[in-house]
Amino acid sequence: MSLKFYFAPWSTAGITEAVLNELERGQSKLAERIEVSFKNGDTRKQEYLDNVNPNGLVPVIVHDGVSIWESAAITIYLGDLYGVERKLYPEPGPRRGEAMKWIVWSNVSLATQIGRYGEFVNLDSSKDQTEAEKQNKKMNYEAASKEMDKLFGILDNALKGKDYLLGDMYTLADTHIWSFMGYLDMLKYDREKFANVKAWTERVGARPALKDVK
Ligand SMILES: N[C@@H](CCC(=O)N[C@@H](CS)C(=O)NCC(=O)O)C(=O)O
Known part of the structure; x- marks a missing residue:
């Protein structure tokens, strides 16, 4: 299983960083961090647009090759997968x-x-x-x-x-x-x-x- 987290410091990706920090607290890391630079235009490169996020934005997580963007979708997805057992996200209902x-x-x-x-x-x-x-x-x-x-x-x-x-x-x-x-x-x-x-x-x-x- 592979989980990658694309982020830039001081950006909306801070939401996902906070969510991951909560989920990883006292446990091994769930996600590999991949830092991108807005200044260098990393998020506007064709490879990023094709394989990571066509919107050219962070945050993004790529889980087993599937890219998930929009911070709200990411929080809900991570909560669903890892949050319930850690008592950080409610059961379905x-x-x-x-x-x-x-x-x-x-x-x-x-x-x-x-x-x-x-x-x-x-x-x-x-x-x-x-x-x-x-x-x-x-x-x-x-x-x-x-x-x-x-x-x-x-x-x-x-x-x-x-x-x-x-x-x-x-x-x-x-x-x-x-x-x-x-x-x-x-x-x-x-x-x-x-x-x-x-x-x-x-x-x-x-x-x-x-x-x-x-
Ligand atoms: N609605 C998106 C907004 C994401 C967003 O606006 N990200 C900005 C950073 S705050 C970004 O990646 N900008 C790219 C750039 O400035 O090159 C979300 O919540 O994930």
Whole structure:
């Protein structure tokens, strides 16, 4: 059996790195790490597009020659294969559905909104903007912030009175969503105002497997 993990530091691949670190904690490595460089154009090389990911992105895992991309699909796949016995992913059934719901939500709804927020966050970065352009950007930024707050409100509410998204059980759904927080801090999104998310982020971030994730 061969499992390869293609990653670049400080990228979305950090999600899969966090998931693998949890699964490998106290056990032998599951996946061989293959680092690619965006600067060198590794992900745009024909060989990468043909054999690893036609989208030219990381993360990717290649399991026995089958390539699996999209971080949400990877988390769900690894959870299914290795997470249940390690008590990091629920058995098939409604609890499994809950974990999948959060993983997919974070990639489809949250990540899309983070992308929009990131576009407008550096309000004064471009000095040569016209006043109208600046105003437009400000309005877009305010709208994106509001949408971010709405999504964080949903997350905060889901964590009310709970240690983890599924209650007492820490799962790879927590790992997956927690992995977005570092990037949000870089964007200076004020997530601290959501008390349940704040406490949960600290709780998850204190896990030994997640200490060195970039
Ligand atoms: N929806 C994808 C997004 C992956 C993605 O955007 N990856 C970026 C890094 S953050 C990438 O590989 N970029 C390639 C490049 O910049 O050359 C996922 O969740 O896996």
